[in-house]
Amino acid sequence: MVAVTVLAIAGMLVVRRHAPDGSFFHDGDRAAGVFGVLATGFAVLSGFVVFLAFSSYDTARSGSEQEALIVSQQVETAQFFPEPARSELTNELVCYARSVAGVQWDRMQAGTLGEELNPWAGEMFRTLQTVKPSSATEQSAFDIWLSQRQAREEARRDRLHGAVGVIPAPLWVVLFFVSGLILLYMLFFADSGERAVVQALMAGTVASVVTSLLLLLGALDQPFHEGFGGLRPVAMQRTLRIIDEELVVAKEKVSAPCDARGNPL
Template sequence: MTNLLWLYDLSDFWFCLIVVGATSFVGVAGLVPARILLKRYLYKTGHKNEVVSYFLAAIGVFYGITLGLIAIGSWEQFSDVQSNVSDEAAIAGSLYRDLSQFPEPARTRLHDELRQYIVATIEKSWPGMQRGENPREVTELLSRFTDHLGAFEPASAREQVLFAEVQRQLNRMTEMRRRRIEAIASNMPGAVWVMVYAGAFINIAICWLFMIDSFRLHALLVWKMSALIGLLLFVTLELDRPFRGDLSIGPDAFKLVHDDIMMAPDQVPRATARGDK
């Protein structure tokens, strides 16, 4: 599977075209020698298309159900990772707002460091994840923010409660981040892919066993079957790598938090002034 990672660097159009083209080529190219062997060994031995149809229907049902379940599982994993990314960004926004209640100079310093981390996540983490990497410098920014937050000493009961809440939010964000990093290398085991590819070949090979006088008609039917299997393989491949390819999870949630919360005018002084009154 790792040998196919270069496909994710292509656009969806070319990715789909290559996968569907490969399965179609196997189907149509294999039909030529298959028909020669059929005419030589099977056409005179009571060969019946009905028997082949029964086997194709049975094997096709089993393979279709299996591949469908795999595709659904890949989609559920993709959705879980996407939801995790959204939650991580939302927690980062909540954390930034909670830090607005910290006294100076801790508030400005922690705001700046959290903003730098979010910017680095957008500009460095995501390109790295699309290559299957986790940039170390982004982790260092989060570690620096965590160290400076841990060094803060609450001076009142209110600050103690606020500090505890901020620590809780940071722990949740760190947990979500760890799940996101783990999803970079998360994919189906090789044994599953062997079953998927072998099942695809078996279904295509069964289509070769039909007795059809017209080669063009036979080739057209095999091509349609092969193209459909190729489309299913393309969707499964795309969903298997949530951070790679055109159909990948982007940093939109983090950009929204950065633009709407972290770059918004600071409302804390006016809120504090109202509280003082």
């Protein structure tokens, strides 16, 4: 934003040296009216796009938190299964959480995750197939697990939806095209009779507003990043700490078949 603002100010001051007194426009009111149309069109378009991008951002954030919550609940549900499924499912849930907060989160940031399933979800499904409920408690836990699994996958889908971006390329082209028109049109307001600081302020404020809006759209459209305002795996990291506390209460010892980032050992 600083770089674009400096360039806009420099361009205005350069054009100002060759501009006539009163700007290039003979009728300033008419020119201001046309500039208002350009600015209003950009504002309305960017407003709708901000709403669209923020909705996707909020869905990804909510999905991350919901997925983390369901994982911690599934750990509790797994304690009602018979052995060895209880220990296996518990260990695989820990690896699932580590994978989400570790290697899968990195791939989301890089845009390389795609539609690939979490490998530990497949491991849990295979383990669940070996469970044969023999009591009412185990049957109830089995049914609850299936419901939680479905809810977890839906929450994961919401999380991944924000990683691919919702603003299509043609819309980005239009936004940059209109932004360029606004900055170009502004240069024709250069006035050699006006003080340089006033002309610099006019160019700098317009360039700052336009650039900041485009940066905001970029941040909302790609929410998974390490920069300011980016979504981080805080919820799943918190869930891992909660799981540790839950397993202490359940007197269950974890022997997870994965490293700290969820990679299989």
